[in-house]
Amino acid sequence: xxFNKSIVLTFIMSLMVSQVFAWGQLGHYLIGYMTSMQLKNxxxxxxxxxxxxxxxxxxxxxMDEIKSDRAFDYVNSWHYxxxxxxxxxxxxxxxxxxxxxxxxxxxxxxxxxxxTVKEEAEKLKMLIHxxxxxxxxxxxxxxxxxxxxxxxxxxxxxxxxxxxxxxSGIIDRWSMSYTEIGxxxxxxxxxxxxxxxxxxxxxxxxxxxxxLRPMVYKLPENMKLSYNYGYDNREIVEERLIAASVRxxxxxxxxx
Numbered sequence: 604x605x606f607n608k609s610i611v612l613t614f615i616m617s618l619m620v621s622q623v624f625a626w627g628q629l630g631h632y633l634i635g636y637m638t639s640m641q642l643k644n645x646x647x648x649x650x651x652x653x654x655x656x657x658x659x660x661x662x663x664x665x666m667d668e669i670k671s672d673r674a675f676d677y678v679n680s681w682h683y684x685x686x687x688x689x690x691x692x693x694x695x696x697x698x699x700x701x702x703x704x705x706x707x708x709x710x711x712x713x714x715x716x717x718x719t720v721k722e723e724a725e726k727l728k729m730l731i732h733x734x735x736x737x738x739x740x741x742x743x744x745x746x747x748x749x750x751x752x753x754x755x756x757x758x759x760x761x762x763x764x765x766x767x768x769x770x771s772g773i774i775d776r777w778s779m780s781y782t783e784i785g786x787x788x789x790x791x792x793x794x795x796x797x798x799x800x801x802x803x804x805x806x807x808x809x810x811x812x813x814x815l816r817p818m819v820y821k822l823p824e825n826m827k828l829s830y831n832y833g834y835d836n837r838e839i840v841e842e843r844l845i846a847a848s849v850r851x852x853x854x855x856x857x858x859x
Contacts, residue, residue, distance in 0.1 A: 628664050630774055630844070633781040634735045635660030637789050637848035641797075642855060649859040653727050660781065666732035678729065681705040682736050685746040689810035695746055702737045706730065706805060706854075713858045734854060737805075738847035740819050740839075741766050743812035751819075756826040769819065773833045773840050788845050800849040808850070815839060 639647060639659050647659075654662045666682070669675045680697035687695065691703050709730045712718060718726060736742045744750035751765030758772045777784065818839060822828070 629781055630739075630770075631663030631667075631732065631735055632660035633785050633788075634738075634844055634847045634851065635663045635731065636781055636785040637845070638851045638855070640785075640789055641848060641852040646856045646859045650727070650855055653724055653859075657728070659731065662728040663731045663735055665728040678705070681729070681733055683742040683744055683750055684737070684809075685744050686809045686813060687745065689813040691806065691809060702733050702742065703805060703809070706733055706737070709733075710854060710858060730854070731851060734851045735847050737808060737812075738843045738850075739769055740812045740815045740843065741769050743809055745816075754820075754822075756822065756828055758828045758832075760827075760829075765819070765822070768828060768832075769840075772828075773836060776833050784844075788841055791841075792845055792849070796845070797849055800846050801853045803850070811846075 635658065642650070650659060657665070666678065670679070677699060680699040681702055684691070684701035684703045685695040686692070696704075709726050712726055713723065713730065741751040748754050749766070751769065752767075754765035756763060756765060756768070758768050759776075763772060818836060821835075822832075
């Protein structure tokens with residue numbers, strides 16, 4: 604029996620990606636899944652056509668997967684931004700750009716419609732990822748601890764850091780698939796919540812992230828986290844996931 608080397612290589616790479624970006628897959632798939640359910644049929648079909656063969660959920664992981672590709676080094680700082688008090692201050696940002704400006708820039712480029720087929724697909728995948736990322740509170744950093752990466756701690760007896768706990772630790776402990784979580788969270792989305800999320804600007808998103816900092820940084824003196832920290836912050840994580848899905852759907856409908 605002959606094996607197609609390209610198929611085998613693709614399979615191996617998919618395993619490597621799932622190991623390196625385990626929460627990335629779950630979290631981004633989850634938000635994309637909920638977004639798909641909220642989109643107008645006409646918008647969803649247009650978005651799926653641009654992203655094909657990727658789904659909206661799958662495309663949300665792409666921007667993490669290209670981090671090792673030097674051709675995309677220019678987007679490395681687009682995953683996050685710095686805000687001291689909930690306001691956007693250009694002087695605090697990385698020279699290569701930031702999530703706040705990238706969202707608006709990419710959205711404008713997609714609306715203008717002057718991109719090639721490949722460029723449109725890449726830009727759309729970036730936009731999806733960044734909108735999702737910015738709803739993780741530590742992707743709106745203080746500028747003092749690299750979004751919690753420098754806050755060393757233990758999480759369930761394993762050496763970790765605060766950013767990793769919010770990126771993967773809490774949600775991984777749920778031990779549920781993205782469809783299970785997505786269906787559960789979607790049932791909690793009321794019309795009033797949806798209106799509130801849609802009637803907001805990216806500046807409001809920054810204020811929300813900063814407002815959550817007291818809870819995010821409420822750490823025990825011994826810096827050992829387990830069930831209590833995850834339990835205390837679960838509702839925040841769930842709310843951020845719901846908010847991201849609604850706002851991503853809103854932006855996609857404005858473009859398509």
